Amino acid sequence: MMELVCPAGTPAALRAAVEAGAQTIYCGFADETNARNFPGLNFDRDEMAAGVAFAHARGSKVLVAINTFPHAGAEAIWHRAIADAETAGADAVILADIGLLAHAAENHPGLRRHLSVQAAAANPDVINFYAEAFGVKRVVLPRVLTVAEIAAINREIDVETEVFVFGGLCVMAEGRCSLSSYATGKSPNMNGVCSPASHVVYAEESGGLTARLGGFTIHRTAKGQPAPYPTLCKGCFTSPSKTGSDQTGHVFEDPASLDATQLIPALAHAGVTALKIEGRQRSRAYVAEVVRSFRAALEAHAAGRPMPEAALAKLSEGQAATTGAYAKTWR
Amino acid sequence: MPVAIDLTVGPNPFFWEAAAVRTFYQDLAASPVSQVVLGEVVCSKRLPFWQDEIAQATDALLLAGKAVAISTLALVTLKRERKATAALAEIGLPVEVNDLTALHSLPKGQAFWVGPLINVYNEGTLRWLVSRGATRVCLPPELPLDSIAVLARLGRELGVAVEVWGHGRLPLAISGRCYHARLHDRAKDNCQFVCGLDPDGREVDTVDSQKFLVVNGVQTLSQSTASMAYQTEALHEAGVTSLRLSPQSDNFIGICSAYAERIAGRITAADLAALLIPHVPGGRLSDGFVRGDFGAHWSGAPATVTESIRHDL
Structure with missing residues (x-):
């Protein structure tokens, strides 16, 4: 076994x-x-x-x-x-x-x-x-x-x-990711934390709940919807496109x-x-x-x-x- | 006082057409940089499109008196990638290791460089790499000045050049998944090389339109361009030997010259920042990591070494 x-x-x-x-x-x-x-x-x-x-x-x-x-x-x-x-x-x-x-x-x-x-x-x-x-x-x-x-x-x-x-x-190669410290100053490699709760702020905004990490919006969920923890790489982001077809969604990984x-x-x-x-x-x-x-x-x-x-x-x-x-x- | 800082140009992380690569390195040969690292770091699928440029670029750079190294990939997984990594040791240039896979095949005693994607956070790791043959080490961009000062001092003792990320979008993560292809609703195996559409990466903003990240194939970078404009004196005092400048599509040769002016003390930090902002992609600078702050922060002020660390140096 x-x-x-x-x-x-x-x-x-x-x-x-x-x-x-x-x-x-x-x-x-x-x-x-x-x-x-x-x-x-x-x-x-x-x-x-x-x-x-x-x-x-x-x-x-x-x-x-x-x-x-x-x-x-x-x-x-x-x-x-x-x-x-x-x-x-x-x-x-x-x-x-x-x-x-x-x-x-x-x-x-x-x-x-x-x-x-x-x-x-x-x-x-x-x-x-x-x-x-x-x-x-x-x-x-x-x-x-x-x-x-x-x-x-x-x-x-x-x-x-x-x-x-x-x-x-983790969707990134582990131990080689500084996304968390780019947003918060705290990293898995140096501090043993990723997207730490100490840097998460929730706000009731426009009928939904906004979750920010180090001031960066990670996702916004409608009222009554389950709100996943705002882990940076599972967030919802927008990528502007030169051809006009902007993409909004879970660019890296779904939660x-x-x-x-x-x-x-x-x-x-x-x-x-x-x-x-x-x-x-x-x-x-x-x-x-x-x-x-x-x-x-x-x-x-x-x-x-x-x-x-x-x-x-x-x-x-x-x-x-x-x-x-x-x-x-x-x- | 340590010797003056010089400049190293890192490997181009982006996917440019062969003609653009050719012009870039021809021009770079005449620029005031001392070291240049060539090679494909991000995605092995790109290399066939521009690898024929490497030999010619190497010759031109060597002729111009630059030291030249060839980089490994950042994440080696496939069999052909392993073979290509092993073959780098036979080119006759120092290999810049950005994945430790290279140390499996690199003959003991053959000198190599260590790139910023290798986790060199402390003295034990630096010592081990130097004992294995490292002669130049670019520290990870995440390190604060306190760590840099400790490692630069040890580097001086060990006789190894210690470099710091000086300019460029920060390499924050590498993955098995291609985000560029994903943004085009494609899988990695059918990417159709969409990363080539974005010569400085594709921006990924928050849903509140905050500028945040950039995707570049399987790599994620910062949207801001890290710059040590305000840190050159502090880094010099700490014993750092080189600043690494990472390629970007707009006016890179001018940027190299501007950093050379700054290091020589002919322009101020504010002068350099003002020169950079119109040319960096997205127009934003950052220097948070070196100050022990969050990476995206732009201080416009020099970092200082903590008193207790300074005392021990």
Whole structure:
């Protein structure tokens, strides 16, 4: 059976995910060292050690994401996070920065290293580079690849692959996007946040609700319509055209979230080791429900039964789901 | 005091006709820039239309005394893209790495440059790249002056040139999806090269008509043109060795000359900004990132290094 890698933003979510059948949990410390650095989220050092002990006692693993890019002059904060993850008993650290990978390989050789999606390693050559240079054992693939491309990658590499199957969908190559900081000054790479709530303002205007990020209008929804969170790349914009046919719409991506449940058999066939669920910012009830659903789907696949239909539709943002880049037509 | 800043012209991110490319590099040979990076960064489908210009442009630039490098793509996925990336190492020019894929095939010991699309945020990463053979590193445009100062100082110690994004629409994101084709209701595989219609990218405004972004094929850029007009002294003091100027369609040679005048102290920041505004696409400048502000902001004022960082330098 493929490994299910589940998010935990809090110790309670970690316990809920383990109890719902997650083989592996990923989480981060409560600071800028991880890419879900949201207020009230993540683990202090004692919580991490307790969480790892809880998971290990039930046969589950814990991966610690230290996947932002250390600030010049402040690398010690990130180095300490790696040392503390090892002390807490983490089964692996998830890293993106070259300097941090080199540091971990040299100073913590016994700690397994996974390559974060924030490194956007999108082909066999670059994956083999990370494996050879830094001893990376698993790579989380960026959400820009088709299933066929994933299968081709797995034929040319020796390390494991992990792919996203559910939750928020980045349409840009991760770790290489400064859209959020262009509008707000806060970026995924440097601050572990994207389109942060601290910079969102809602206004009742002309019969609808306008959502702005750093003063830039991301979308306007009519009264009574569900208003999705104003993530920059899911916004509604207008592109003026020289030929007069202006285009208004979701220029980058619709406010849909990823659901690749139906692709589980194809991803297994493509040689994928682990399936990842996005959402460390989600509630423990959400995490438990998604984990149960995917665990059931994986068991169905292992038993040769068909995939369950749309069990998670109500958990998707804006009620719409997409298989994203896994289908070539998405491009 | 560190040596004077010089100018590097980055690879053209846009899709121009071969004739326009030819004229552009012929003219650039006579401009006051020291380094030029050629090559296709954004989309491998464009390259067959203008790659025959590269050899001639290289010869002219080398003859004029410029150092020339050839860039990789920003996002390598396809098999033919991997082959083309590996083949760059055999051209005989330094490769500017904008996707780490190139390091898989680049022979150890062969010098290379690092482009602004590689995540060089800290000392550990800079050190590792220099140990692997990097001789020139253009820092990511997102970095504030504090980070730039720390990395430029380390660059000086390590003997590597440290460059900063000096002028041009900011490369904010790269994707597997082609937004230009999407705006024309086409898929990437049937794009019919619509990005070629917009020599500086196609503007994407908010629904309240705020100028915001620009799409350029699979790349998303800022609508504003980033400019270090007010930052040249601060960057020089921080130890930055070069400013990178990114091509645009209108009067680029004049823009290069204007930056050269500014670096030489012959014109003021305000003079330079006034020269730029009529020529930059969309007419807006920004310098928010270097000041630790949001990127779209235009301060019209120099950034300063935080006292605690300055103390450690």
